[in-house]
Amino acid sequence: MKILVDADACPVKDIIIETAKEHDVEVIMFTDTSHLLDDDNCIIITVDKGKDSVDFALINNVNAEDIVVTQDYGVAAMAISKSAYAINYNGLIFDKDNIDSLLMQRYISAKIRSTGGKVSNIKKRNKNNDLNFKRNFENLIIQIKKGH
Numbered sequence: 270m271k272i273l274v275d276a277d278a279c280p281v282k283d284i285i286i287e288t289a290k291e292h293d294v295e296v297i298m299f300t301d302t303s304h305l306l307d308d309d310n311c312i313i314i315t316v317d318k319g320k321d322s323v324d325f326a327l328i329n330n331v332n333a334e335d336i337v338v339t340q341d342y343g344v345a346a347m348a349i350s351k352s353a354y355a356i357n358y359n360g361l362i363f364d365k366d367n368i369d370s371l372l373m374q375r376y377i378s379a380k381i382r383s384t385g386g387k388v389s390n391i392k393k394r395n396k397n398n399d400l401n402f403k404r405n406f407e408n409l410i411i412q413i414k415k416g417h
Contacts, residue, residue: 270413271295273327275339276313277304280394281358281402285338286310288403292410299327334413338406354413359398360405 272289276282276298286308289296296311301318316326324344331337333352339345345355345363355363 270334270336270410271297271332272336272338273331274298274311275323275327275337275341275344276300276306277323279338279358281338281399281406282306282308284399284403285406288407288410292407292414294410297330299323299330336406336409336413354409356402356406356409358402360401360403362405362409 272285272294274282274285274296277300279285279298282298286296290310298306298308298311298313299316300306300313301316301323303318305315306313314326314330316322324339324341327337327339328344328347328351331348331351331353335348335353337344337348337353337355338358339348339355340357342363345357348355349363349365357363361367
């Protein structure tokens with residue numbers, strides 16, 4: 270198991286690194302050239318800027334039993350299709366039971382926006398988001414290490 274992070278604008282990088290270190294799990298952060306990272310506690314893969322370049326680099330490195338940290342439903346769906354796990358920055362664990370409805374919501378929102386409509390459900394990040402992420406992320410690591 271390794272942890273792969275869609276690190277562009279990821280607000281929980283420190284929590285990921287700290288938790289992974291506690292459980293002796295490798296972390297690989299994927300970013301593009303507009304988001305330079307530097308951390309000795311993880312591997313950082315920097316890719317060229319481009320639509321979905323980080324997403325494709327990350328997915329090309331995912332194996333079964335890995336954990337992918339992303340806000341992107343498409344990346345989560347591809348990770349799940351490779352028998353990996355996916356969690357978002359607020360601690361929502363994506364799975365086969367919820368990913369289809371999330372992708373449908375994304376599609377509907379895109380359609381509304383394309384016709385000039387507004388869709389906004391983004392809330393300001395708070396400490397509870399970090400606590401929820403930490404708890405669910407750590408539980409996911411423990412669950413995978415135990416063999417589900």
